[in-house]
Amino acid sequence: AGDAPSPRPAGAGVDERFTRFDRHPGYQQLKLMREGGQRLGIPDPFFKVHEGTAGATTTIGGRECINFASYNYLGLAHHPKVIQAGIEALKRYGSSVSASRPVSGERPIHHELERAIAETYEVEDAVVFVSGHATNVSTLGYLLGSKDLVLHDEYIHNSTLVGAQLSGARRMSFAHNDPAALEALLARHRGQFERVLVVIEGLYSMDGDAPDLKRFIEIKQRHQAWLMVDEAHSFAVMGDTGLGLREHCQVAATDVDIWMGTLSKTMSGCGGYIAGCRELVEMLRYFAPGFLYSVGMPAQVAAPSLAALAVMKEEPQRLRDLHTISSYFLEQAKARGFDIGDSIGVAVVPIIVGSSVLAASLSDALLQHDINVQPILHPAVPEKSARLRFFLNCEHTREQIDRTLDVLQVEWQARIQ
Numbered sequence: 522a523g524d525a526p527s528p529r530p531a532g533a534g535v536d537e538r539f540t541r542f543d544r545h546p547g548y549q550q551l552k553l554m555r556e557g558g559q560r561l562g563i564p565d566p567f568f569k570v571h572e573g574t575a576g577a578t579t580t581i582g583g584r585e586c587i588n589f590a591s592y593n594y595l596g597l598a599h600h601p602k603v604i605q606a607g608i609e610a611l612k613r614y615g616s617s618v619s620a621s622r623p624v625s626g627e628r629p630i631h632h633e634l635e636r637a638i639a640e641t642y643e644v645e646d647a648v649v650f651v652s653g654h655a656t657n658v659s660t661l662g663y664l665l666g667s668k669d670l671v672l673h674d675e676y677i678h679n680s681t682l683v684g685a686q687l688s689g690a691r692r693m694s695f696a697h698n699d700p701a702a703l704e705a706l707l708a709r710h711r712g713q714f715e716r717v718l719v720v721i722e723g724l725y726s727m728d729g730d731a732p733d734l735k736r737f738i739e740i741k742q743r744h745q746a747w748l749m750v751d752e753a754h755s756f757a758v759m760g761d762t763g764l765g766l767r768e769h770c771q772v773a774a775t776d777v778d779i780w781m782g783t784l785s786k787t788m789s790g791c792g793g794y795i796a797g798c799r800e801l802v803e804m805l806r807y808f809a810p811g812f813l814y815s816v817g818m819p820a821q822v823a824a825p826s827l828a829a830l831a832v833m834k835e836e837p838q839r840l841r842d843l844h845t846i847s848s849y850f851l852e853q854a855k856a857r858g859f860d861i862g863d864s865i866g867v868a869v870v871p872i873i874v875g876s877s878v879l880a881a882s883l884s885d886a887l888l889q890h891d892i893n894v895q896p897i898l899h900p901a902v903p904e905k906s907a908r909l910r911f912f913l914n915c916e917h918t919r920e921q922i923d924r925t926l927d928v929l930q931v932e933w934q935a936r937i938q
């Protein structure tokens with residue numbers, strides 16, 4: 522017998538599309554985006570480097586700009602007390618807690634922060650995760666299973682979608698801010714599932730609009746579903762004292778089953794929280810994968826959030842200023858004929874311009890005038906409703922807003938002639 526032919530390697534003949542990163546559909550999409558931008562002479566609007574703190578103003582390329590692109594709504598991320606709290610925590614606890622909390626990462630600051638969040642919400646308990654995104658992914662992924670249903674607003678954040686996918690539950694969306702559409706889905710499907718979780722947001726960050734929480738509560742109660750509210754943009758922003766959507770809508774905190782929020786916005790840190798009843802929170806502490814299998818929140822991240830919550834309460838003028846300046850922006854934008862969609866004028870106001878190309882080009886033009894505002898392009902929003910998304914800050918002045926809207930008007934006019 523001669524030599525047997527060596528067997529064909531298992532990978533022979535596999536198409537390059539499946540072995541090369543540059544043939545991955547994601548990379549192809551990125552290339553198309555870049556080539557499109559270059560053809561139109563519009564620089565990449567993403568990953569601009571901010572060289573210091575970013576609030577009502579920021580420094581980009583050595584130039585001080587008016588800034589409408591930071592979530593630092595109350596200016597607390599550069600507040601001396603918030604910074605000091607971070608420095609002291611860093612000195613006391615070191616730079617990492619070096620383990621997951623159940624193992625050996627537990628520190629007093631975690632409890633202090635969680636207590637403060639629970640007390641502010643007037644619920645039994647709260648738990649903090651190292652990422653807001655992971656908070657939603659882990660909470661939905663853990664609480665629900667294949668016999669359950671997730672019903673969510675069509676504009677819900679990606680983290681809820683990923684969490685629902687991970688859980689294996691059925692998922693359906695209802696029309697934006699439309700309780701009647703939710704009710705129709707519940708009437709049709711409630712009986713086929715065990716647990717049903719309805720997820721909405723407190724303040725939608727692409728549109729600056731908010732749900733009618735009372736109606737959502739009434740519907741979820743009638744259909745025996747849980748209601749979860751993602752307060753990433755509404756906590757410490759909405760309501761006369763910053764208590765969020767529940768204060769804005771005048772409902773009891775315990776009428777919502779799961780309050781979720783982030784520490785990365787007004788709270789001036791990084792991470793997310795779940796606040797609610799004791800059983801819910803205890804269960805997440807012991808079993809939610811993004812908590813259990815992830816490092817504990819660094820103390821120098823937890824302490825500034827705790828300080829930010831205290832400063833929000835001690836300096837209520839900040840919130841009043843945010844509300845006043847947001848209303849001013851909304852009125853002035855409307856007076857100039859800009860399309861602000863359904864924004865209620867609290868902290869987030871979009872100006873809808875139409876095409877992604879126009880939005881990117883206007884954002885670039887504003888930056889030439891030292892005004893930083895992020896364009897929101899397709900597919901983050903439908904192609905015909907690409908926009909400039911303005912995040913307001915309690916430290917913005919009327920002069921800054923007048924100047925911004927005047928420049929926008931001129932640049933926009935120049936592009937339609």
Ligand code: PMP
Pocket residue numbers: 652653654655657678680722726751753754783784785786791792793
């Ligand atoms: N939920 C919503 C509604 C958000 O807008 C975001 C992020 N902007 C998150 C969750 C995730 O939060 P984080 O950025 O703190 O991870």
